[in-house]
Amino acid sequence: MPEHTLLELADVHTFYGVIEALKGISMEVRAGEVVTLIGSNGAGKSTTLMTISGVERPRAGTITFNERRIEKVNPDKVVKLGISQAPEGRRVFPELTVLENLEMGAYPRRDGRREQQKDIAWVFSLFPVLKERRKQEGGTLSGGEQQMLTIGRALMARPKLLLLDEPSLGLAPFLVETIFRTIEQINKEGTTLLLVEQNALMALNLADRAYVLETGQITLSGPARELLQDPRVKEAYLGG
Numbered sequence: 001m002p003e004h005t006l007l008e009l010a011d012v013h014t015f016y017g018v019i020e021a022l023k024g025i026s027m028e029v030r031a032g033e034v035v036t037l038i039g040s041n042g043a044g045k046s047t048t049l050m051t052i053s054g055v056e057r058p059r060a061g062t063i064t065f066n067e068r069r070i071e072k073v074n075p076d077k078v079v080k081l082g083i084s085q086a087p088e089g090r091r092v093f094p095e096l097t098v099l100e101n102l103e104m105g106a107y108p109r110r111d112g113r114r115e116q117q118k119d120i121a122w123v124f125s126l127f128p129v130l131k132e133r134r135k136q137e138g139g140t141l142s143g144g145e146q147q148m149l150t151i152g153r154a155l156m157a158r159p160k161l162l163l164l165d166e167p168s169l170g171l172a173p174f175l176v177e178t179i180f181r182t183i184e185q186i187n188k189e190g191t192t193l194l195l196v197e198q199n200a201l202m203a204l205n206l207a208d209r210a211y212v213l214e215t216g217q218i219t220l221s222g223p224a225r226e227l228l229q230d231p232r233v234k235e236a237y238l239g240g
């Protein structure tokens with residue numbers, strides 16, 4: 001069972017110019033958990049992940065990871081501390097091969113090539129299609145394959161906490177199933193997950209706990225199982 005708090009956000013405010021995208025968010029992720037953040041378009045889900053990974057800097061509030069304050073830490077350093085993000089959309093290096101994309105993901109690590117080879121094998125076991133296409137350029141992969149490569153590359157940093165932004169976006173239903181099963185496997189193999197999803201049903205079925213974000217504020221939170229039954233969640237996110 002999940003134990004200690006790995007990540008904690010306390011009253012986090014993030015702005016884009018004068019727009020307050022996060023209006024005082026507090027949440028936590030415990031070691032071993034899958035936590036999901038659900039909400040409509042523009043609610044602030046990606047902003048939350050970007051703020052955790054150091055890409056956006058909060059104007060107020062604190063973020064604590066492994067008992068260390070990180071709200072002013074640069075993105076590179078955040079990765080080194082053990083948080084990596086698979087961003088929304090398919091952000092692969094289009095001119096690099098699948099293998100080279102994965103090798104790029106290992107840049108924050110100082111261990112040797114052998115360890116990296118082991119992890120490439122691990123990523124290939126999670127996403128067998130990437131192995132078949134290891135010499136193909138990233139930009140020529142299908143959308144779903146690029147999505148897998150984005151996740152695989154984030155895993156190459158061997159994060160303690162993996163931030164996933166809409167991993168199922170735009171995928172055919174059978175691929176959505178595959179992605180969710182793989183996410184579950186990644187968690188079982190020891191990586192803590194914070195998952196942003198529009199597919200609230202799948203996300204709530206997978207997660208231990210969940211937060212609902214509405215226009216920059218958390219309006220509901222609790223065990224994912226309970227939120228699945230919550231009439232407000234059913235109405236707004238599960239199609240009534």
Ligand SMILES: Nc1ncnc2c1ncn2[C@@H]1O[C@H](COP(=O)(O)OP(=O)(O)OP(=O)(O)O)[C@@H](O)[C@H]1O
Pocket residue numbers: 016019021039040041042043044045046047048088198
């Ligand atoms: N770079 C930016 N500059 C200005 N405003 C931004 C920027 N990025 C996001 N916003 C605004 O901040 C708010 C939150 O956006 P965010 O991308 O976090 O939403 P989201 O919940 O991830 O939405 P979606 O489900 O559509 O991905 C939105 O109103 C958006 O227009």
Ligand SMILES: [Mg+2]
Pocket residue numbers: 045046047088165
């Ligand atoms: Mg988003």
